[in-house]
Amino acid sequence: MQLGLVGLGKMGFNMRERLREGGHEVVGFDPRPEVSDVPDLAGLAASLQGPRVVWVMVPSGPITRETIVGLADVLSEGDLVIDGGNSRYTEDKPHAELLAHKGIGFIDAGVSGGIWGLTEGYGLMVGGSDDDIARVMPIFDTLRPPGPREDGFVHAGPVGAGHFTKMVHNGIEYALMTAYAEGYEVLAAEDLVKDPQAVYQAWTNGTVVRSWLQQLLAKALKEDPELAQISGYTEDSGEGRWTVEEAIRLRVPVPSIAASLFARFLSRQDDSPTMKAVAALRNQFGGHAVKRVGLSG
Amino acid sequence: MQLGLVGLGKMGFNMRERLREGGHEVVGFDPRPEVSDVPDLAGLAASLQGPRVVWVMVPSGPITRETIVGLADVLSEGDLVIDGGNSRYTEDKPHAELLAHKGIGFIDAGVSGGIWGLTEGYGLMVGGSDDDIARVMPIFDTLRPPGPREDGFVHAGPVGAGHFTKMVHNGIEYALMTAYAEGYEVLAAEDLVKDPQAVYQAWTNGTVVRSWLQQLLAKALKEDPELAQISGYTEDSGEGRWTVEEAIRLRVPVPSIAASLFARFLSRQDDSPTMKAVAALRNQFGGHAVKRVGLSG
Amino acid sequence: MQLGLVGLGKMGFNMRERLREGGHEVVGFDPRPEVSDVPDLAGLAASLQGPRVVWVMVPSGPITRETIVGLADVLSEGDLVIDGGNSRYTEDKPHAELLAHKGIGFIDAGVSGGIWGLTEGYGLMVGGSDDDIARVMPIFDTLRPPGPREDGFVHAGPVGAGHFTKMVHNGIEYALMTAYAEGYEVLAAEDLVKDPQAVYQAWTNGTVVRSWLQQLLAKALKEDPELAQISGYTEDSGEGRWTVEEAIRLRVPVPSIAASLFARFLSRQDDSPTMKAVAALRNQFGGHAVKRVGLSG
């Protein structure tokens, strides 16, 4: 089928390719002319036959908001917009309402798989009405991995449920990465263990901990066995923070997801104010030596 | 090749079957005569041709110790013992030394895969000398999953390294389970999400969080969508505790593994003494109502 | 000086008493006629001479909002409202703006000390303009404990800073209580220690851990040495949740405050969905026995 696609970055670019390989007609728009098929959103709308379907794949937050406002201007009654970015699920209902005023439908779609989705397919979690989702199913079926539909796609609930589910997916992802990483640090600290990389390689098959992330860590360690070239400084992209916030709202204890989030915050600090205060306290009551800033140590 | 196998429980029984299917001659001993091939350890030794190899697959702790002491009595110089149970790695060196006094070799082997190992193969992490391990390689190659040897087997280091690696594997396993379980609780608490089982099913393919454990949780939720028939009471078998203890020894921070361990302790308490003390404190300073024991609430 | 006081619950009632003992004229309003000095907010306004000062001491959330809206109706230009409840600091600016439209000033005041404040004085953290705060200082000086002003009172910053500071105070309070409570549980679990209460009593003097909360736990244990009459079920009143949420906004890692919050959530669950999922997983891969619901354990 025909699809408009806004945003041709790391994710959108690959999705356009996978969809075209799947036989769909994709018109892509991106502010960078060298990758864009049309000059602007109006051009995108003009190049699609109604009723149109437009997939938005841009950074969450203001850019997504602006894009949806822009599409509300250029699209018409009966058209349909899909937000496939990592928007916070609380944005979905306002976006759906904004579009509904013009008779335009809305689906929120969580898309997992990263740069591997191009070849392996993307895990999809979508929210919206049955009718809207049925209409886009050919697109979803091409994007998702081959195999039974229910193994790589879920209609999670009404508008918002797709992004909520993707948010939880990413919260879990944070905690899984921390689990593998803590285990790596223990292995690497113990002299008995000759080569942590070989251990991670051996775990890829037959073990209880085997997983896709586990394979990727084995791969990363093969490329750089002591991770000597990589810094621990780690960004977080919103979903982890939101998962903890939503868990708090729902009164759900999430100690391991929260620990993973806090570890990222900490990784970006030059020195921890918390630990400076602890060191100051020890010095106060015990006369314990503290490391003065600027001294080697 | 020929192998003696002590312990025909859930794990040992299946391993005997997989090894026999792989063409090995396995003589099994177990105190339960209905599954045992020989009446006792002496009978086991007598039924094997020297130099013998005997695999011990019994519960860690005193039973493993007694079995190894017993084998030291009935085996001879040049024989070899493999401890495939979940022994703490600190036991391995004493066991190796005990056997070495009689000229008997020792390998420690961590075995992962649970009840699925029979059909899918077992992930193996072993510690010992190159020569000893080379000698048992035909057994390892049958037990491990098909495919490249390094993807399901690792010679992790000298005696102790196998069990150390398996211990870390299980520590990671604890944290992975907690990660998926926290995510499940958040999904189940949010009304927008119609069916957490369908989400877990959809995550089995294409997503970043896909894994064998993730598939198993999807399966468990299919069998009992609200986990209504299952209690949160969860045992822990030693490796999680040891991983945190070793991490402390090595000064490695393991917040998410520790959180997973503590959650298991908590799951086995009728009421938390910690939280009773917190409730008592709130009552003291704030006059906050407390729930009295025995009152509904 | 003269003060209107709205809300004569556990906190407000005691504050009226302390203020009257301090020589202030307090007109109190409460919906319960048996404690109220006036029939309604209009009556409160009428009984005060302008420019009036009214202290609001009602539950945070809608009731605070309604009270401030009601006061905006009955007060006049030049009057001043103080919100002394546990409002989220993000409410303060809207409340200040709402009142400013009528020329009414606003101070947010965090008040600590619980039921003990009546006799010992209340710790005060306030936000607002220098002029507004100077005007109410006689009230603050009576409410706070005797001694140097800076040891029991802080003008923390502009509107919002008082409640923000009180929120952090309560977040810390959560973590302190958990610290003492975890220690209690370890002591109570060890047979060597004859009487945890005697330990907590001994810690009240000379030790590094001595504190007011620590004394209260000693007192609680004296009243009920095994906390046999108290349930671990523990409410949380907002500030702990907000502290974690604000920490996330500010990218500050707060593992121990978050752990304390999650422990409260957990204390209110009959069974943990997270641990049900963990138990289900163990059963899936290991054939580990699970506790079925309804069976004794």
Add this chain to the structure above:
Amino acid sequence: MQLGLVGLGKMGFNMRERLREGGHEVVGFDPRPEVSDVPDLAGLAASLQGPRVVWVMVPSGPITRETIVGLADVLSEGDLVIDGGNSRYTEDKPHAELLAHKGIGFIDAGVSGGIWGLTEGYGLMVGGSDDDIARVMPIFDTLRPPGPREDGFVHAGPVGAGHFTKMVHNGIEYALMTAYAEGYEVLAAEDLVKDPQAVYQAWTNGTVVRSWLQQLLAKALKEDPELAQISGYTEDSGEGRWTVEEAIRLRVPVPSIAASLFARFLSRQDDSPTMKAVAALRNQFGGHAVKRVGLSG
């Protein structure tokens, strides 16, 4: 009464002073001749009248062990040794047995208060027999703070109970420090709060969080308002590690003490191997940029 005192470091030196001021006759031994009253342990024994009491105040571990072995050589039946250092409680029984072979008694004493104990008195937690403890009570009464004995001294149980209790005290201390420090970091991160030091100062009176440690943090912030001169690098002295290990043995969940311990480990790492592994994973699946070592950032 007369007392031998081995170890005149930061703690022992001050204790000798406090005891002498209290009217006791103290003979101190230390390997540093400039502070020592006698040349060696034999000289110490010779200078005391039997039955002797000797207090050991040296670093825990091998030095304590050697000192006790040395005292067993020079003391006689009916004498009594007190280990007042931070020994692990599991050392106490072996030490008691070693001394009992020669008819020498043993008490383990946890001593809290740091450098402030000289003037304010030391919190004491002791383990041993009723008779042994009664004999040393005049010493304990001088060391502990003035006031009721039970408010600064506890006979916690048999040999081992004193050090166990002190260990838990220090575990709690770790968590208390983290609680105050996390709160400090949140306050310092929020622009609304003008001066975190003033807040900590104001909390010293009337608030629920007031404590001795809280006062010390106010003092530290007064000396260095932004802790600019202090590094977050923080040692740990054993008791925190042991508390978590004992909690694991006793199956007691201690998330906040463990978090505090791990934060110290982390504070001593140049870069976190765990976070390097997390960053490597993100790079693998998402093509997320990683910070390369050696780049500014």
